[in-house]
Amino acid sequence: YDRLAAIQAPCPPSAVEKAPDRYRPDTEALGNALDDGHVVPWFQAKFCAKTRKILGAEVLARWIHPEHGMVGPDRFIGLAERDGMIDRLTDSMFRQALAQCGEWRKAGLSPKVALNLSPHMLLNLDLPDALVDMARDYGVPPEQITIEITETALAGDFTSQLDILTRLRMRRFGLSIDDFGTGYSSLKQLQQGPFTELKVDQSFIARAMIEEGARAIVESSIALGHRLGLKVVAEGIETEEQMRLVADLGCEEVQGFLLARPCAAQSFVWPTS
Ligand code: C2E
Ligand code: CA
Ligand code: CA
Ligand code: CA
Secondary structure (H helix, E strand, O other): OHHHHHHHOOOOOOHHHOOOOOOOOOHHHHHHHHHOOOEEEEEEEEEEOOOOOEEEEEEEEEEEEOOOEEEOHHHOHHHHHHOOOHHHHHHHHHHHHHHHHHHHHHOOOOOOEEEEEOHHHHHOOOHHHHHHHHHHHOOOOHHHEEEEEEHHHHHOOHHHHHHHHHHHHHOOOEEEEEEEOOOOOOHHHHHHOOOOEEEEOHHHHHHOOOOHHHHHHHHHHHHHHHHOOOEEEEEOOOOHHHHHHHHHOOOOEEEOOOOOOOEEHHHOOOOOO
16 A cells, blocks of 8 residues: 555654643634634545545644644634634635645546534524535535534534535535434434435444444444445544454445544645546
8 A cells, every 4th residue: 555655654643643732722822823824724534445545535623833733623623612713713724625625636636525514603504605605716516525514513403404404415515424423413313414424433433342332333323324325434443453344344434543644735645546
């Protein structure tokens, strides 16, 4: 897997993956970081479970802090959601990621990307058209873009969420239900929602080899996803054993440190054919 080596080489499990200190950002610092372009999209490859070819990439936010090093999203997404900055952050991430995709497309590649959408944004009826306009601005067709929504997001008012999800799907965006198994979505919501993909949460993958219960959840989530006509992705694959398990269960795509870590756009290598 030369291609994998190429991807992994610039992004070892280095210091840059973990922030070197316990820096606790506040709203003002985050606002400044957004102004200064310090919050940037990184990309983690998604692979075909059978062939291990790269099929796409998930966009993950990284705050590259001049003094504190890399600050992971776990330290600022919640902050942004609480302090009313999530719209700005999402807009910035989507624009930067789509601009990058536009560049890749100009270079003759056809990158598929998955973008994380905060639950808070599933309340805005204008979102679907705004995203269509944004995709057009950067020359990226909506069918190349999947929007990941965490399952916990679906705990709110499902009727209006369903409206927005349906509009997104009608505009040809892919819709992925993220962290499946950790939220409280009902089977009815899962069945009614116009989803195209289900991502089995990494916590179950992590325990599948040691806990019968976790393995049962992995198996039944994959089977359920398939019965509902969804593509199933397993995330957090760290070992060949986990890889074999989900591939044998018919999972279509995999994502995890075994195959590739998230890395900056300039380090990301797409297959050319
Ligand atoms: P997520 O969407 O579930 O993303 C997957 C997380 O698992 C990422 O953490 C990724 O780096 C990590 N990961 C990938 N493969 C492995 C593996 O093999 N083992 C382990 N242990 N971890 C793995 P990250 O980048 O720290 O992101 C954390 C969460 O922050 C994401 O979880 C997502 O919910 C949120 N997030 C990240 N970027 C954005 C964004 O732009 N917007 C919003 N709204 N949320 C974001
Ligand atoms: Ca995600
Ligand atoms: Ca996830
Ligand atoms: Ca998660």
